[in-house]
Every structure is written in structure tokens, then in C-alpha cells.
Amino acid sequence: MKHEIQKKPQLPRVGMRIVKSAVAVFLCFVFYSYFRTNGIIFYSQLAALWCIQPQWENTRSKALQRTVGTLTGAVFGLFVLLIDKYLISSGLGNDLTYELLVALTIIAVIYVTLLLHKKDASYFSCVVFLSIVVNHIGDANPYVFVINRVMDTMIGILIGMIVNTAHLPRRKERDILFISGMDDTLLESNHQLSPYSIVELNRMLADGANFTVSTMRTPASLIDPLRGIQLKLPVIAMDGAVMYDLTKNEYLHAYVISLETAQKLRVFFEEFSVNYFMNLILDNMLVIQYKQLQNEAETDIYNKLHTSPYRNYTTMELLPEAQCIYFMIIQPREQIDRIYEELQKREDFQKLRISRYASDDYPGYAYIKIYNENATRENMIAYLRKETGIEHIVTFGSIEGKYDILVKECDHNKVVKTLKRMYEPFLWEPKL
Secondary structure (H helix, E strand, O other): OOOOOOOOOOOOOOOHHHHHHHHHHHHHHHHHHHOOOOOOHHHHHHHHHHHOOOOHHHHHHHHHHHHHHHHHHHHHHHHHHHHHHHHHHHHHOOHHHHHHHHHHHHHHHHHHHHHOOOHHHHHHHHHHHHHHHHHOOOOOOHHHHHHHHHHHHHHHHHHHHHHHHOOOOEOOOOOEEEEEOOOOOOOOOOOOOOHHHHHHHHHHHHHOOEEEEEOOOOHHHHOOOOOOOOOOOOEEEHHHOEEEEOOOOEEEEEOOEOHHHHHHHHHHHHHOOOOOEEEEEEOOEEEEEEOOOOOHHHHHHHHHHOOOOOOEEEOOOOOOOOEEEEEEEEEEHHHHHHHHHHHHHOHHHOOEEEEEEEOOOOOOEEEEEEEEOOOOHHHHHHHHHHHHOOOEEEEEEOOOOOOOEEOOOOOOOHHHHHHHHHHOOEOOOOOO
């Protein structure tokens, strides 16, 4: 079982969104002190806070929601106040009549937001409506409050949008290709990105940052941790054996093991009486062929992974049209050592890349993975450089001396923090 390092609990950082929220509230105070002494600042501050969002697209969306909600609620609120002033309060009803009217009008308020295809504004429409008809019943002039209520919200929206878009002048380094590892680099101990990394990474990707990942994982195991990340570039997966487009679910490039060599490897493993997992690409599907599960590690791996819709396990014979990407075996360490030594002796396997390493998840076990000799991350990065035309590459990883930016354990926000400094430096900072 893999032992995780226990980290000391850390207080969350005071991010820019928190700071901007405070600035927006303060500017509302300033505006009402000098320019609008008769308004209700509370409504402006609420609207301003609602517009402080991590991405500009979200800010516009929230501002539109608040505007539609305010106008819808205000119109219906004015309608109910006028009915109360000229009908109910004139003797045609009582308090129960008014309360029933308010409750029934809520239906109309929500229904109108649905007709306008703004269902996310329903809640705000109801809040505005109720703030008018509950707190200001009996006002001498209902028009004045409704108009002021709309103005207060519009002022808050404007202040919030201005504050949220304000920033020091920066330039964008769109001629740099940033490539990060995944485990022990970009992902936290729960194998997910931190909320900070998700927000900032998506913001920079939407702005044009050239960023992707390079990992030992298969494309299938990238789906969950990268869900919600708007990658535009393909990812380098299977330790450099394939390049995969997550948006199109398509293998763009692969270094494959020839069918003849794959057959020889199968015979070799059968001579040792060990099971193997042969990873194949067939019509853009990942097919994993195996013989028979033999040990607890193999069984556990199979039970965890075979239910995924992105993996297809089979014991059928090798299809000639399938492309063999790599072999994987997991056995007790002593067995792995013997097999590895024999593989090194075989002349017909000299042009393969064979790696051996201990398993963190299954103590006493080790892996052997076998790839095409050209299946390296360096070669795939060179291929991606050629395809994108971007010459300047910056890599992030956890192995000292191998990557441009070293990411130490338990510092999983470093990738995005460093990316932010390098992709959008201040105008006065020197160019990389």
C-alpha cells in the first residue's frame, strides 16, 4: 500500500478575488458618499460582489444574470405595489389577499425568466421582487423605490465589472510552449488539480497560453483529473509513446512496436509463464490484451480499471490491424529481475526501450514496461514543437536535472503559479 506523506494543515491564501471583493465594497462606499447619498448601498455591494469572478466570461454571465433578475423582479414588484395601492388598500381586499397575490406572482416571476432562457436569474428575480413587495408595501410613491432599486444594482454591477477587469499592465508570452508532468507535479495527493490551479489554468488557456501535459498515464487515466480543464493542445501520454487529443478523443501520433516484435515478446513472456498486458490502439480505442490474471496485483489493477468506458480488456488474439504501443507486466520483484536480465540479453529486443521500476502501490512487486525505442517524451516533445511551430519549450517535473522547472513534493500549485509569472509577466520585466 502506498504511504502518503502527512502534510501540516495550511491556511488558505488570500487570493486576488478576495482582495478585489474588498476593493469593490469600499468603492461602493466611496461612490455613495460623494455621488449618490439617497440610494441603498447594500444592494450595490451585493451586486458588485456577485460580479467578482475568476474569469471574465463568468463576470459577464453573472452581470447579465443580475441585470435580468433585477429588471424582472422590479417590474413585477412595481405591478404588485400598484395593485395594493389602488385596489387592495382601497377596500377590495385585506392582508391575506395581498399575501396570496405575492405568492402567486412568484410563479409569474420564475416563469418569465424561463421564457427569457435565463433560468439562472430566477433566484435574483425572486429576491428583488420580495425585497420590493415585503419591505416597501405602503410607500407613498412605489415608482421611486423601484427605480432606485434598479439603479443601485446597476451601479454595483458596473463597479464590480470595473474592479474585476482592473490589473497591472502585462504582456502575453504566446511563443512559449509549457509542458508539465502530472503525478508528483501538477496533481495533488488526491490525484486532482487544486481549485486554484483549475481556475488560473483555465483563465490562461482561454487567453491563449500554450500548455499541455506529459505523463506515463494512458489517455483513459487522464480523463478524470483533467476534466474541466480546457486544453487546446494534445497531451503526451504513455511515457512518450502517444500524442492524444482529449477534445476529439483521437490518437494523433504514436511510436508503435512492430507486429513481428510484439509476437516475439508474447512468446517470450509465455516461456516465463507470466501474464502480460499488451496495450493496443484499434480505431482510436485503447484495447488491452492479456492472457490470464496470475497474482493479486494484476487482479487488483484489472478490477480497478476494466470498468472504464475508455479501456477495453480482452483475452482475444492479437488483431493484425491493431497498433501495439507497449507491454506491461507486474510480478514479484525477484521474477521481474530475472525477466529483465533475459530481455537485455536478447538481440532481437535491443531496439526496444525497456524500463523496470518498483511498485509503490503493491509492496514486493515491480513493473516492466516495453516501448518502441523512439517512444520517449523528448521525441514526442520535439514532434509537438514541429507541429506547433513553437521553438521555446519550458518543462515542469519532479526529477532534478531533467526538467526546466523543478517541482518539489507537496508543492502542486507551483506549476500554475510559475506558469502565470512566465506567461503573463509585467511589461517592465525582461523577456525570457
